[in-house]
Amino acid sequence: MYQFNYVRPKSLADAEALLAKADDPKLLAGGQTLIPTLKQRLAMPSDVIDIGSLKELAFIKVEGEAIMIGAGTKHFDVANSPDVKKHIPALAELAGMIGDPAVRHMGTIGGSIANNDPAADYPAACLALDAKIHTTKRLIAADEYFKGMFETALTDGEIIKEVTFPHPEKAAYMKFPNPASRYAMVGVFVAKGPWGVRVAVTGAGQNGVFRVKEMENALAKNWSPDAVASIKVPADGLLSDLHGSAEYRAHLVTVMAKRAVAAAG
Amino acid sequence: MTVVSMTVNGKSVSADVEARTLLVHYIREALGLTGTHVGCDTSQCGACVVHVNGRAVKSCAMLAGQAEGAEVVTVEGLARDGELHPVQKAFREHHGLQCGFCTPGMIMTAVDMIRRKPQLDEQTVRDELEGNICRCTGYHNIVKAILAASEEMR
Numbered sequence: 001m002y003q004f005n006y007v008r009p010k011s012l013a014d015a016e017a018l019l020a021k022a023d024d025p026k027l028l029a030g031g032q033t034l035i036p037t038l039k040q041r042l043a044m045p046s047d048v049i050d051i052g053s054l055k056e057l058a059f060i061k062v063e064g065e066a067i068m069i070g071a072g073t074k075h076f077d078v079a080n081s082p083d084v085k086k087h088i089p090a091l092a093e094l095a096g097m098i099g100d101p102a103v104r105h106m107g108t109i110g111g112s113i114a115n116n117d118p119a120a121d122y123p124a125a126c127l128a129l130d131a132k133i134h135t136t137k138r139l140i141a142a143d144e145y146f147k148g149m150f151e152t153a154l155t156d157g158e159i160i161k162e163v164t165f166p167h168p169e170k171a172a173y174m175k176f177p178n179p180a181s182r183y184a185m186v187g188v189f190v191a192k193g194p195w196g197v198r199v200a201v202t203g204a205g206q207n208g209v210f211r212v213k214e215m216e217n218a219l220a221k222n223w224s225p226d227a228v229a230s231i232k233v234p235a236d237g238l239l240s241d242l243h244g245s246a247e248y249r250a251h252l253v254t255v256m257a258k259r260a261v262a263a264a265g
Numbered sequence: 266m267t268v269v270s271m272t273v274n275g276k277s278v279s280a281d282v283e284a285r286t287l288l289v290h291y292i293r294e295a296l297g298l299t300g301t302h303v304g305c306d307t308s309q310c311g312a313c314v315v316h317v318n319g320r321a322v323k324s325c326a327m328l329a330g331q332a333e334g335a336e337v338v339t340v341e342g343l344a345r346d347g348e349l350h351p352v353q354k355a356f357r358e359h360h361g362l363q364c365g366f367c368t369p370g371m372i373m374t375a376v377d378m379i380r381r382k383p384q385l386d387e388q389t390v391r392d393e394l395e396g397n398i399c400r401c402t403g404y405h406n407i408v409k410a411i412l413a414a415s416e417e418m419r
Contacts, residue, residue, distance in 0.1 A: 006267065006284035006330045028331075035326045036308050038285070048284070050331060076320070100396025101378070102311065105320040106327065181309075182395065 001038045008050045012159065015051050016136055019157050022047035027159065029072060029111030032103050057110065057161065060084060065167045065194075067091075071110025071160040075099070078109060088129070090171040090189070090264070094121050097175055099182055110160040116208055118149045118239065119183035123209035125165070125173065127200035128189035132164045148207040168193040170223070172264035174256040176203075178243055185244055186252035190260040192223060199228075199257055204238050204249040215257055225258040269329045273298070274342030282329055289313045291329035292339060300340040300369050304398070311397035314370040314377075315339045321377035323396070340369040343376065352376050352414040361410030363401035371397050375411045385415045 005022075009015040019025050026045035028034055029052050037043050051057060057072030060081045067087055069078060078084055079096035098104055098112075098121050112122040113133065125131070126142040133140045136159045145153045154160070168191045175187040184203030191198050199215040202208070218227040233253045238246035269286075270279040273296060280295035292298050292315065301324060304312030308326035315324045316338040343350035352375045355361065362368045371394070378393040379385065390408050399407060 001285040004284060006328065008330065008333065028328075031328070031331065032308070032326055035287075035328065039287075039306070048328075050328075052331060100311070101374070101393055102314055102321050102323045102396050103308075103326075105322050 002041060002044045004038075004045050005047045006050065007047060008053065012051070012054060012056055012136065012161070015049055015054070015159060016157065018047070018049050019159070022049070025049055027051055027114070029108040029114070030074065030106040031111075032099065032107040033111065033115050033117065051159070052106075052108070059162075062087065066164050067167070068162050068164050069109055070162050072108050073110075075104035075107045075109070075112075076101070079104065087167045088165055088171060090168075090173050090191070091125055091129070091165060094125050094173040094175075094189070097121060097173075097177070109163055113145070113163065114152065114154060114160055116146055116150055116152050117183070118205060118208040119178075119181075119185075119187075119203040121173070121175065121184060121187055121202060124184075124187050124189035124200040124202040126163065127209050127211060128191040128198040129165045129168060129171065130191075130193070130195040130198065131166075134161045134164065135159060136161060146209050151208070166193055166195065170264040172260045174260040174263060176252050176256055186249050186256050188253060188256035188260045190219070190257065190264055192219070192264070196220065197223070201233070201253055201257075204233075204253055206237050206239055212253070212257070219261065223261065225262045228254065228257045228261060231257075267330065269333055271332050271335050271337055273337045274339060280329075284328070284330060286329045287325055288315070288317075288327045288329045288332050288337075289324035291332075292324060292337070295329075298339050298341050302366060302369055304366060304370070304400075309396070309398065310367065310370070310400075311374060312367050312370040314373040314397065316373060316377060321374050338373075340372055343372070350376065351417045352379070352411070355410040355414035355417065356407075359406050359410040359413055361403070361407045363399075363403045367397060367399045367401075371399065371407055375414065379411070379415045379418055383415070383419060385412060387412065 023046040025047040028050040059070040084092040171191040173189045187202045199212045235246040235250040240246040302312035304310035313325040
């Protein structure tokens with residue numbers, strides 16, 4: 001690791017002030033991506049601002065027909081929350097599939113979506129459930145938030161505070177994990193709610209998470225695995241690497257979508 | 266340099282370290298507790314698992330500063346009055362180690378999983394061991410040892 005200044009603000013307001021003052025700062029939440037990145041010298045921040053222990057960012061609340069999850073909430077706590085299990089079981093299951101138990105004890109929802117890894121799990125849930133991302137500056141709809149591989153709508157100095165997920169009528173996430181890294185080779189989150197039907201795919205797109213409108217339309221007419229069975233996504237624009245070709249991933253999207261609809265019931 | 270203080274195995278400790286010091290290096294080098302191992306250094310193998318505030322974490326994927334003020338338990342902190350912890354005993358009894366390099370992490374992960382899931386079955390143990398790699402591939406006896414310890418501790 002390169003040298004950096006490490007600071008641990010006492011409040012979100014302190015964190016914002018430190019963020020504004022520093023030359024080239026990085027926020028540290030759980031660190032399950034950032035620390036390995038620093039270790040490989042792939043990042044050289046001047047300041048690491050640790051917001052991982054801010055109590056005001058760690059909460060799960062139910063309000064009306066939605067669940068609010070603080071940005072600093074660990075994957076383990078989302079996976080085991082009675083409220084999340086009750087209202088959005090698919091989200092609890094997704095959180096319980098991230099990394100391994102030790103990673104889930106540290107990694108946070110805010111860290112995951114701020115990083116927006118093209119194979120991360122949470123972005124698929126945010127997009128399919130029409131989540132709202134609350135930051136220190138504004139409210140961003142998931143559709144406007146994910147901009148591309150490791151790119152988001154966040155601006156300098158902006159910190160995610162919480163993510164609001166409306167309760168779906170039906171939802172499920174199916175993931176085909178890379179057996180070595182446990183990241184999604186392809187993960188498909190399907191959901192049906194007052195916002196309509198959505199199908200979000202992670203792990204496959206060169207520009208990160210994306211929706212499959214053709215599948216959404218088909219499912220809106222007929223919510224059944226058969227409705228998506230013959231819909232193929234084009235391999236163009238999909239990731240191709242030593243783990244799988246773009247064509248292979250395209251095939252997996254249909255398979256995982258079918259399984260997700262079946263699981264959602 | 267920054268002074269980082271925490272409680273390790275019940276004792277208050279403090280050391281002046283660089284901000285970039287990983288928790289595992291703090292434990293091994295500043296405190297001299299070399300039971301916690303560095304296997305892969307890419308946060309995949311789990312040889313460095315310790316408990317921070319009661320939760321199993323990879324100490325190579327965490328800065329020492331993140332554990333400021335925390336309660337940390339390493340494999341050295343499990344035995345009581347010269348008596349091995351039931352998980353340690355079970356690993357010995359069931360030959361749950363070959364070269365032994367992954368063992369500290371396996372044991373810390375096992376203690377954490379038994380605490381969280383008192384009703385363990387073989388599949389759950391294997392799933393829970395996802396973040397711990399045994400390069401000798403000695404999983405069979407590791408799983409047996411964990412199941413036996415879980416039975417013993419029930």
